[in-house]
Amino acid sequence: MQFSPIRTAIIAIVALLGVLFAIPSFLPENVRESWPGFLPRQTVVLGLDLQGGSHLLLQVNxxxxxxxxxxxxxxxxxxxxxxxxxxxxxxxxxxxxxxxxxxxxxxxxxxxxxxxxxxxxxxxxxxxxxxxxxxxxxxxxxxxxxxxxxxxxxxxxxxMSALVAQSIEVIRKRVDELGTTEPQIQRQGTNRVLVQVPGFGDSQRLKDIISRTARLTFHMVYPGMSAAQAEAQGLPAGTIVLPSQDGGKELIYEDVALGGESLTDAQPGFDQQTGRSVVSFKFDTRGAVTFSDITSKNVGKRFAIVLDNQVLTAPVIQQPITGGSGQISGSFTPQTANDLAVLLRAGALPASLDVVEERTVDASLGADSIRSGLTAGIVAGILVVTFMVVAYGLWGVFANVSLVLNIILIFGALSMLGATLTLPGIAGIVLTIGMAVDANVLIYERMREEQRAGKSPIQAINAGFERAWGTIIDSHLTQLIAAIVLYFMGSGPVQGFAVTLALGILTSLFTSYTVTSYQVKLWYGLRRPKTLRIQHFRFIPDGTKIPFMKISRYVIAFSIVASLASIGSAYFKGFNLGIDFVGGTAIEVQHVGGPADVGKVRELLDGLNLGEVQVQGFGTPEDVLVRVQAQEGGQDADQAAVSKIRTALASDNYELRRTEAVSGTVSGELAWKGTIAVLIALGAILIYIWVRFEWQFALAAVTTTTHDVIMTIGLFSITGLEFNLTSIAAVLTLVGLSLNETVVVSDRIRENLRKHRKMPLPDLIDLSINQTIVRTSLTQFTVLLALIPLVLFGGEVIRSFTIAMTFGSIVGMYSSIIINGPILINFGLKARSETDEAEKPRKADRASV
Structure with a gap:
């Protein structure tokens, strides 16, 4: 309870920095711009699912x-x-x-x-x-x-590696030409490029501009023979046949007479004679000389302008062109002429790029997601804060002050790091609200135990903070391991969830211990109470002696049956796999002017010949989710399918709100990475608990957690909830939550093994569970208070995620309380008296030697 001035200053500085970095995210831009230059202005970066935009993952062909x-x-x-x-x-x-x-x-x-x-x-x-x-x-x-x-x-x-690096620079030039703000363009692996453009909702146009090679070349047309004649009689040496923009074919010389790398400028315009859209271009000095030489020697012959192996135009050279400029005509609209000019100015891609993953979110849907996330967060915050005051009175106020500062520090850290906040990220913050009070509940319950053991108020306070600290560290680090695995093995929104969860764990360690202890110290210095009245409400009374070990065989039998049912359902029934894992396209549409008619939507799409098409209600009565299998023909065929659906539904006042397209290659990788992520998390936590406890505790914890994972995965199979990338995030978070409960119980068992050396192990485990069940029930209730608003108000996009989290947290509490203890006994954990008896013969042998 002694606080040095340095410790007080650290708390004040951290809190002040957190507030200063968090505030800009909640202020209008004009207010931020008027701030003094020494104050931070950086805000939290909203993900595409919150502000709308396009996400493309490109792969070098x-x-x-x-x-x-x-x-x-x-x-x-x-x-x-x-x-x-x-x-x-x-x-x-x-x-x-x-x-x-x-x-x-x-x-x-x-x-x-x-x-x-x-x-x-x-x-x-x-x-x-x-x-x-x-x-x-x-x-x-x-x-x-x-x-x-x-x-x-x-x-x-x-x-390929060199071409990816070159491609990134060309893509950046093209995106910058569009005038978008804060695009994210980065390398992924050895042969992929990730492009995220916030606020740009026309994914088709963005894809056309980014993924087109835009290799412009100039060729002489072979004279005296048509393409059809050449294909019938055999191609002359050194020639090729290419399709033309008007639907025909042209026979041209294979050798490039002049390359597009000599272009210095390209601008959209209109032909003065016909009024049609054209693209005017200009060569550099070397290109102008070459162009002049070609046109001078070939007057009266045809000259083909080729873009990505398609002849745009092949006019007859009427006279030498010496000015180093010309124009490209064709069936252009003003927008397509502008886009072609953008491509030519930015330069050609050194290699063709295939779109293997595409996600587009409408800005209105992003606004709805923000509203849903804020509603869930506010409701969860009010419920948790109110419950803590009801349960702990003034001590609940201390915990709430730490909780509010914890949330401020999370937003401040997100702003300072320039991290991206996604809808699952908001879910991570809401989940942190429930988890953050766990440490305070641990501390308060420990204080109550110490006071009942006869210690004075100051001794009980000191012992509460000191003895709970080790358990707090263990429980938080197991969750942090899961968050780290999520970050490195996940992508996009899943990484956003991992970042907020990890930051919440770290800030919670600071606020729940240091800040709460500082408040308690100030209060105790002012009041000096004779006794500590910490808790006002509890679900389970003190002195409970529930014989968990006596009913454990029945509970374990039930768990075995439930686990086998989950595995059987997964094997025979399978899962309702999302686009992330099976590939294809998911399109969310909204009906303008009233509730959607799912049957009518299905009728409109039946005649499009798109293969398997699923249509279902989604979220509000106006929303419909359409899922289409991956089309034969790759990305172009998938995009054509989206265009057909858009056209078909537009006739009945449906608007596209969100599009996700994932290739079979990426979906297979995501499924594999998700499985590996769960295994790595379990392995890392096994090692950590093995080091901190004993091997029996580690194996029991992993066995218990595996049981929870199986039960949660079974929920997806039995209920038909969509199993997607965020479901893996839910499973990994459950690994952390389940182990949090297990570690608390295991820590108390380990402590009682030292304290009650002659107590039979089943009785000792019963005692440990009954001592911690008050804390477990309170903590679980606060987590549910945070999760239920997410289920009700968090939105349809994360619905399966939040339902799985809610179910899994309940299963995690059940397994930690009832299943973990018997497993410890089966793995050979022994009471200290048994260990001491086993050691006596060995000590006697060593003494005789």
């Missing part, structure tokens, strides 16, 4: 890169052998093995050819090491004497 590189290498081989050295050859490509096979027309020149093609070796540097590199090509020979060139796996990987 490795097949396209390899195919293009083989084509380029084929041209290089032909040039090196035929043009430079006069060695005739026939080159064939094997895409399966990434190999070129070279058949020489004159086999006697094999060694000269071998030497010539080895000059094409390319060393790709490793950007991480910045020294050396890997060879891109390997050279060999077939059994029948043909030369081979193969792209090495290391070379392909290094090329």
């Amino acid at each position: 490795q097949e396209g890169i390899v195919t293009e590189r083989l084509q380029s290498l084929r041209r290089d081989v032909r040039n090196v052998l035929a043009n430079q050295n006069g060695i005739g050859n026939i080159t064939t490509t094997d895409a399966a093995t990434n190999t070129l096979t070279i058949e020489l027309t004159d086999p006697s020149q094999k060694e000269a050819a071998r030497s010539a093609i080895q000059s094409l070796q390319n060393t790709i540097g490793n950007s991480l090491l910045a020294v050396g590199g890997v060879n891109e090509l390997s050279f060999g020979e077939t059994p029948d004497g043909k030369l081979t060139i193969t792209l090495t796996p290391e070379g392909v990987e290094q090329r």
Whole structure:
């Protein structure tokens, strides 16, 4: 109870900093701008689910890169052998093995050819090491004497890594051209790029701008033969056939006469004669000279402008163009002309990118999510604060002051770190409200025990804080382990939940112990009471002696049956898997002007030939959720399906509010990562408890927690609740909550093992549970007070998450109280008297020796 000035100053400084960093998030922008420069202005960054916007996960198309590189290498081989050295050859490509096979027309020149093609070796540097590199090509020979060139796996990987880095810069330029604010563009793994653009709700346009390669090239059109004739008679050497924008085909020379890298500017405009939208472009000096030379030598011939292997236009060169500028015409609208100009100004992507995950949230839905989250948080806060005052009176006020400061510190830390707050993140803060009072309940209940044991008020207060501290640390660290695993194994909103949960755990350690003890010290110094009247209300009276061990066999039998039922349901019935795990598209629509008609929506979509389509009510009577299976044909087919649904429903006044599209590749990865996350969390907690307690406690805790996970997963299967990425977050959080309860009981068992050495172990476990059940019931009730408002007001998006959390927390309390003890006995935990008796022969043997 002695507080030094330094400790007091630390509390004051931390509280002041928390308030200063948290306040800007709740003030209008004009007020923040008028603040003095030395005050923080940074606010909490709202996630896309709260402010609306688009989220795209792009993956470099490795097949396209390899195919293009083989084509380029084929041209290089032909040039090196035929043009430079006069060695005739026939080159064939094997895409399966990434190999070129070279058949020489004159086999006697094999060694000269071998030497010539080895000059094409390319060393790709490793950007991480910045020294050396890997060879891109390997050279060999077939059994029948043909030369081979193969792209090495290391070379392909290094090329992809370099292309991702280049792609990020091009994407950033393109997004900046759109005028959006605070876009997030970052690398994910070796071959993916994550793009999040807040406030930009047109995901189709964003996808078109970001994922298009926008490689502009200029080619001469092959004269005297149409594309159809060439395909019928055989392509002339050095030519290719490409589709044109008007639906036809063009036969052009394969060699690029001029590349788009020479462009310096591109602007949308209108043709002065026809009034149609066009894109005007301008070359740099080198490009202008080349363009002038090409048009001067080919007057009267056709010149094709090609964008991403499609001929935009192929006009006849009427006269030499010497000004270094020109225009691209076609079937453009003003917006598509502007978007093409944006693409050309930003430059071409070095590789094609596939959209493997797409999430779009309408701004109005984001506002609804904020409103739902705030409502749930306010209701939960009022319930918890009121209950603490009812249960503990003035001591409840102390806990509430610490709780309010805890929430302020969470928002202050989120602002200071620039962390993103998502809807599951709000759920994490609300859950923290319930969990934050747990430490205070532990401390207060310990004080009551110490006072009943005959200690003076000051001794009871000191003992309450000191003896509860170890249990508080253990229970909070087990939850922190789950939060850390969630952060590193999760993505997007799940990471947002993990951040707020972890921050809440850390700030709770500070406020519930240090801040509460400071308030108690001030109060005690002023009042000096003879006795401490801490608790005013309780669910279970003092001195309860419930014989848990006597009924444990029946309870364990029930748990075994329930667990087998959960496993059986999961195996035979399966789960209602969300888009995260099965791939496909989920679309939330809202009916304008009244309740939605699910049957009518189903009728409108039946004739679209989209495969399996599920339609169900979602949240309010106006909302409907449409789930469509992944379409054959990849991302373009998925987007076409969304467009069909939008058009079909627009006729009946339905508006799109949210779109999620996940490819099969990503859904498989998410399912695997979720399973690994649960296993890693259990393993890490097992190690921690093993170190802090004994091995029996660790195995019992993990067994108990596994039981809770099985029961909760069974809930998803039996009830048909959607099992998605946030469900994994719910399961991992339950791991922490369940272990929180288990650790409290285990800590009391360990303490009583030292205190009551001759008490039979079943009686000792009963005593420990009865001593902690008051705290457990109060803590569980406060957690439920926080979770139930989330279920009722948190919104449909996190409904399955909050229901699973509520069910799992109840199951966690049940298993920690009734199941954990018998498991400890079955794992061989012994009372201290039994341990001492076992040690006597060994001590006697050592003494005789």
